[in-house]
Amino acid sequence: MIVAERKPLDVIRQMIAPYAKVLIVGCGTCVTVCGAGGEREVSFLHDELRLAQAKNPDGMHTYSEYTIKRQCDPEFIDLLDAKAEDVDAIISLACGIGVQAVADHFPDIPVLPGVNTTFNGVSSEYGVWDERCATCGDCRLDETGGICPITRCTKGILNGPCAGPKDGKCEVSKDMDCAWVLIYQRLERLGQLDKMRRYYPARNYQVVPRPRRIVVKSNVTAGAENA
Amino acid sequence: MPNSLFEEKLNSGKFIITTEIGPPKGCDISEMVHHIDILKDAVDAINVTDHQSSVLRFPSLGGCLVVKEHGGEPILQMTCRDRNRLALQADLMFACQRGVHNVLTLTGDSVDVGDHKEAKPVFDIDSVQLTKLIRTMESGYDMGGNELTGTPNFCIGSTVHPESDFIEPQLVKFDKKVSAGVQFFQTQGIFDLSKLRMFMQYSSQFPVKILAGIIVLSSARMAKYMNANVPGIMVPQNLIDELAGVEKGKGLAKGKEIAARTIKTIEEEKLCHGVHLMAVGNEGIVPEIIEMSRSESVKA
Numbered sequence: 001m002i003v004a005e006r007k008p009l010d011v012i013r014q015m016i017a018p019y020a021k022v023l024i025v026g027c028g029t030c031v032t033v034c035g036a037g038g039e040r041e042v043s044f045l046h047d048e049l050r051l052a053q054a055k056n057p058d059g060m061h062t063y064s065e066y067t068i069k070r071q072c073d074p075e076f077i078d079l080l081d082a083k084a085e086d087v088d089a090i091i092s093l094a095c096g097i098g099v100q101a102v103a104d105h106f107p108d109i110p111v112l113p114g115v116n117t118t119f120n121g122v123s124s125e126y127g128v129w130d131e132r133c134a135t136c137g138d139c140r141l142d143e144t145g146g147i148c149p150i151t152r153c154t155k156g157i158l159n160g161p162c163a164g165p166k167d168g169k170c171e172v173s174k175d176m177d178c179a180w181v182l183i184y185q186r187l188e189r190l191g192q193l194d195k196m197r198r199y200y201p202a203r204n205y206q207v208v209p210r211p212r213r214i215v216v217k218s219n220v221t222a223g224a225e226n227a
Numbered sequence: 228m229p230n231s232l233f234e235e236k237l238n239s240g241k242f243i244i245t246t247e248i249g250p251p252k253g254c255d256i257s258e259m260v261h262h263i264d265i266l267k268d269a270v271d272a273i274n275v276t277d278h279q280s281s282v283l284r285f286p287s288l289g290g291c292l293v294v295k296e297h298g299g300e301p302i303l304q305m306t307c308r309d310r311n312r313l314a315l316q317a318d319l320m321f322a323c324q325r326g327v328h329n330v331l332t333l334t335g336d337s338v339d340v341g342d343h344k345e346a347k348p349v350f351d352i353d354s355v356q357l358t359k360l361i362r363t364m365e366s367g368y369d370m371g372g373n374e375l376t377g378t379p380n381f382c383i384g385s386t387v388h389p390e391s392d393f394i395e396p397q398l399v400k401f402d403k404k405v406s407a408g409v410q411f412f413q414t415q416g417i418f419d420l421s422k423l424r425m426f427m428q429y430s431s432q433f434p435v436k437i438l439a440g441i442i443v444l445s446s447a448r449m450a451k452y453m454n455a456n457v458p459g460i461m462v463p464q465n466l467i468d469e470l471a472g473v474e475k476g477k478g479l480a481k482g483k484e485i486a487a488r489t490i491k492t493i494e495e496e497k498l499c500h501g502v503h504l505m506a507v508g509n510e511g512i513v514p515e516i517i518e519m520s521r522s523e524s525v526k527a
Binding site: 203 | 396
């Protein structure tokens with residue numbers, strides 16, 4: 001899932017400074033699970049902003065809040081129409097995708113990011129998230145024992161470790177496992193070390209020209225293509 | 228026809244000695260030129276580092292041209308950290324056209340360990356792929372499969388880490404480098420010769436030359452600092468104690484002695500095909516260390 005972190009309060013206050021009426025919009029999916037921008041965090045931010053304003057009245061704002069199921073789907077964003085009728089700005093606590101989808105929907109209202117979208121990750125333990133997928137568009141986890149070198153090796157290299165690891169940790173941080181040490185150990189356990197001994201050619205970045213688009217209408221609706 | 232003077236020496240069977248210089252941070256290359264003048268006749272080739280430890284310096288390729296201009300034999304260190312495949316190929320063409328025919332392929336240290344931590348790391352390709360790329364260019368084509376007008380030719384080296392605390396994955400990478408076309412290896416710093424012996428037992432099955440990396444230590448403090456901060460370096464406690472045991476100001480002298488006796492042992496026991504001296508920041512002392520390693524007073 002997508003993992004994000006709330007921006008600091010003073011950064012958000014600077015962003016909203018020019019706008020009197022501000023709508024705070026949460027998202028009920030990934031950012032709810034990682035505790036960055038769900039209904040609860042929207043309510044916290046609302047309280048924080050009001051409290052800060054009471055302490056330091058550097059411009060009066062009025063706030064409203066609303067959380068929709070998903071900010072990356074137009075049918076859910078439609079529900080914001082009534083809420084956004086007379087606001088001067090919207091703070092979206094969704095990931096960058098949600099912020100842009102809401103901005104697309106309201107071309108005349110500034111839509112501001114309330115979180116920093118950080119990575120695609122897994123919950124390793126309660127409250128701890130670790131990056132796992134770089135969404136490279138060319139998955140080779142079958143060849144690397146289910147451990148992604150593109151995401152988990154700081155250099156994203158494909159033919160084995162650099163000379164940097166010590167005690168199985170990356171040269172960048174003693175707290176970070178060397179992906180290639182993990183891959184070696186896993187492939188050894190699976191009896192598949194031949195996969196690591198293979199030469200992997202340079203990545204084909206042409207499979208990921210940005211921005212990417214995927215069309216899978218046949219899976220969603222029986223449209224003209226399926227008739 | 229050998230690709231370079233250095234390749235000819237590599238294949239001659241003589242004990243090879245290479246060293247390296249780190250170019251300056253800035254445009255004043257007078258100190259580097261001074262070091263080149265001191266080193267060029269004392270060693271078989273001089274590596275020029277490529278923003279070593281991800282710290283910005285005068286470019287490796289520029290340094291190699293200076294080595295050539297001053298009559299030395301350069302080895303172009305080339306990392307994949309800062310250039311994508313287009314930039315790497317362009318630099319290889321330029322190097323070859325200007326007579327630089329030795330290249331050392333490296334993945335490159337992480338940007339995070341250097342002095343421009345906010346820079347974008349490239350790593351478009353890795354050291355194995357870079358080696359393959361050079362061999363592809365030698366066959367007359369670029370990486371996109373397009374024909375080249377005039378083909379480059381190189382003697383290719385790379386690195387290996389015999390003292391890694393988890394050697395198996397390093398050996399997998401070593402095999403891949405050999406298959407990709409690496410002809411010689413300069414190892415990461417060797418401090419424990421038993422590890423080098425073990426590595427040589429393994430690597431002797433391949434038709435490649437191994438030059439043991441010798442880092443000249445200058446104090447116990449430097450050794451501890453490198454253990455903590457330099458990727459892949461592991462100075463053992465007995466050497467740190469030996470350095471700590473000398474009186475103040477004599478650390479470098481002890482470091483030179485350690486380096487000289489290590490070289491002597493390697494050469495006398497024919498442990499590998501040569502050595503690569505890294506006198507980080509003290510490039511000028513390399514000829515003296517080589518001489519010491521050949522004197523009777525230093526015991527192997």
